Amino acid sequence: MRWRLFIFWLVSLGCGRTEPLNATIAFDAGARGDAGQTFDAGGVRDAGVVSRDAGAPTSCTNAPGPQRGRRCRRTLRLESLTRSSASCFVDVRIDLAEEGVLEWECDQPVAPAEVRFSRARFTGVVSGNDVDVCFGSEFDWSDGCRWTSAQALRGSLTEPTLQLTYAEAPVMNLGCQTPCAAAGVVTVLTP
Secondary structure (H helix, E strand, O other): OHHHHHHHHHHHHHHOOOOOOOOOEEOOOOOOOOOOEEEEOOEEEEOOEEOHHHOOOOOOOOOOOOOOOOEEEEEEEEEEEEEOOOOOOOOOOOOOOOEEEEEEEOOOOEEEEEEEEOOEEEEEEEEOOEEEEEEEEEEEOOOOOEEEEEEEEEEEOOOOEEEEEEEEEEOOOOOOOOOOOEEEEEEEOOO
16 A cells, blocks of 8 residues: 555656645745845846856746836747646646737846736846846745746847746755746847
């Protein structure tokens, strides 16, 4: 009997999660209580943005969006999303074919930016033509763990698409299930 339980436990680890225990929550500005910095497996983040070489973040801190100066806008649309496993639950807050708006202070070389979709507000920066914005959430899971997740949009406005990455990690890894991941393509529509 023990070996059957062990095999069931081992197989369930490889399947990924399929649904949250309860509704997930999005981070609000200052929700982490850490003066805008978060440390995680992805590296050090300043004002919610992780450096390009740090890999996919697993948590985000909401940063201020554009507040002054001349504003520029682009419309974005999610074209595709691929999960690490078909059975995985991922807390991606954008639906396929959904359109959102990227807005930033375009009179500065490095400017605060935000992307707004109906259920997600990404924040970060536009530096020259490079976009780097992030949205984070937390949720409880049936494995008894609390999970933190991040969706990052990155790329260049000179290209027709941005890359969406989703990564997650347990807040404390004490017997938690295998994390899920996802990647997507977001089209930058002409202004």
